[in-house]
Amino acid sequence: MTEIENKVAFDKKKALDSMVEYLTQSHIFIKYTKNFKKNVLLVFFSENLQKLIFEINKQTRKAVMLTDIYYSEPGLTKELIMHLYKEDIKNLYGMKIVTKKRIIELSAMHRLERDSFVKNLNLLIQVMKEWKSSNGLRNYFIRCLEPQDNFKKPLTPVSPEYKELESQIIKDLLSDMVYKIEFESLNTSQKKLHNDLKLINYENQYIENQYSIYVNQTREKDKNLEGILTIHTHVLHKYYLRSIWHKAEQRQEKHKKWKKVLEFLDSKDLLILRGVNRFFLKLVKDYLSQKDNWARLCYLGLKPRNLLWVEYLREFFPFLRSKSLHYDENVEDEIRKDVSRGLPDRMNEVEEALKAICSYNHEVGYCQGMQLVTHFLFIVFNDSDKVVETLKTIMEPPYYMGEIWKSGFSRLKLAIFQLEVLVGLKVPYLLDHLRKLEINLDIIVTPWIVTIFSHMTYQQKLPIETLKLIWDMFIVLGWPVLISASLAILYISLDKVLGKNLEETLSGFYLGLSSLNLSTIKKFSIDPQFLRQLEDSFNDQNK
Structure with missing residues (x-):
């Protein structure tokens, strides 16, 4: 300088x-x-x-x-x-x-x-x-304004001070947006409404003056007083309703503008916006009451997840009450064995949550792989009640994990059938390669679906942030995400498995997981109606 x-x-x-x-x-x-x-x-x-x-x-x-x-x-x-x-x-x-x-x-x-x-x-x-x-x-x-060397704790992007400052900046920017839209962008119609309201006030004042004159003139004439009072009340009601109508129109215009703004915000921005005042609280609440809007948000990532996942499930799938059923003691031994063998921490909490789930639904019981799903939910929620309630919810439609985990694996067989048809349509070269090596598709995809892809993270193959993004889609869209994500993983693994031997092929599906992203999964989105048609075909074949 x-x-x-x-x-x-x-x-x-x-x-x-x-x-x-x-x-x-x-x-x-x-x-x-x-x-x-x-x-x-x-x-x-x-x-x-x-x-x-x-x-x-x-x-x-x-x-x-x-x-x-x-x-x-x-x-x-x-x-x-x-x-x-x-x-x-x-x-x-x-x-x-x-x-x-x-x-x-x-x-x-x-x-x-x-x-x-x-x-x-x-x-x-x-x-x-x-x-x-x-x-x-x-x-x-x-x-x-002073050199950073003079400070022991510089302001870095990961420090709490930076996060607090960033949150405040977003709030102030939204406040500026509120000001500009509400106060600086008055169009001709809004000015006209303002003038109409002023005119109504003048008219009401004039009516009040005329009314007092009429009452004084007819104080001695009791017969006409009742008629004047009736006319006066009717006119006042007319102008009062007219003023309410104008205010409603003005509020509706404001609501339309902000609905357009919401389409450009992610979930974190919406949570900040609804804390501004009651108007925005109701506006965001109405916006989040529509499933289509959640579908847009899930592709951007639902943050914070411990709040938004529960909010979505409670909005559209109210949590079920626990049932006091008994479970087999052999199941308890199996849970303890799997938990102690495959989890890094929180073993007691996971074990208690799985016991609660087995008590809730005696038909499902316990299936190996449920301990990984439960442990992952503890990472997200850090709360036993939310973990148990989320597990209860995803066991029901439209997630169907209860039918995946219960004995017989009826829904798992359907998933493999749907995937075989779709792999033949989307990536036929891969299906031919697997048939030459005599590899059944169920050997590959069964652990993916049973654990909702969480076992890939515990094997240190799939980044945990990618797993959370898959779960964002799964919480909102349900069963079709299991099929779409499986197709996306098979697709990105093509160059790792084609032309390889048996061992290299089986291990190749886990080599390219770091490149998996939401855009790839969205590319392989499947129409739910088509999945239902495949389900009908599967049921017809197994009658």
Whole structure:
């Protein structure tokens, strides 16, 4: 950097440092109320520079968010000046703080104090707009304007401070979107509605005046008074209904605009948006009540999963109540044996969850591979109740894992039949290669389907993030995802197995799993109606 650039950076750092120190100190001002009363109070910013605090006494405090402040300037409004004495105007130096909801009017005893506060407040607002966040402004000043070598803990993308700051930035950006759509993009129709509402108010006021005149004129004529009251009530109701209709139209216009915005947001953005106010809470709730919208979101990844998976299942498949059934003691021994042999941790929790599932559905019992699914759900939820309830839900349609796990494996045989037909249509070269080596497809895909692909992760072949993305689709779309994901894995393994011997072919299906992604799985999406037709054919063959 040149000497001039160094000097500019130093001056800027010095200004920001003095601004932070000045605004966090207490300043004595006089605040004026709506009734033009005066209150002496302390004005200062919180340490994180999020709130401008007005303290009348230790028990009475009011605060304004920094993001709600537009600007500050010297001077007072004309209405306030008209109610002040000339001596007050001469001896006091006023200033205005313009916010989203109102104008706050203050005055100081000295011009220098007034001018310093206005200057520093406007500088803070300017920096906040550039950074798009009020949270962590102090960290921003220090970490951006001084060398990183001076700090023991630099702000890295994985630190909690960075995540908190990122979340605040998203909230502020959404707040800006709300402001622009609701206040800056008024079209002609909205202006017309506003004028109509003003006209209605004038008409109602005129009717009230006419009504009082009529009542005074007919006070002595009791016969006509009842008729006038009836007419007056009818007219008032007419204009009241008209005003409600206009307000409903205005709200509907706002709803349509935001429905278009939601189509560009992912699940994490939606959760942040619904925390803004009640309007957005209802808007997002209505959006998430549609299965088609969840289908779009699942291809983007459902985060946080421990919240969204449960929310989806409770919305469309209410959790089933537990049944107090007994299970075979031999099943308990088998569960303990598999859990102790194949899991790295949480063995007691997995064992208890599997016992609960066996008690819930005596027909299903226990199947080897269920322990891997249960352990994976503990990684996601870290909560026994949610794990058990999720297992109960995926045992039922449209997931059908209960029919996969129960003795006889009726649904597993159907899955293999559907895959054989689809492999012949989608990747016929692979089917020919397997037939030459006399390899049955069920040997390959059975562990995939029984464990919902989780055994691949425990063999350190499939990244756990990819497994979570597959489960995002499985939770929302159900059974067809098992078929689509299996087809996608078979497809990406073609160059690893074609032309290989028996051992190389069987191991080749696990070599290219790192390249598996949602776009590949989506490419092999199967129409559920076609899967039902294959199911009907399978049932006809096995009658």
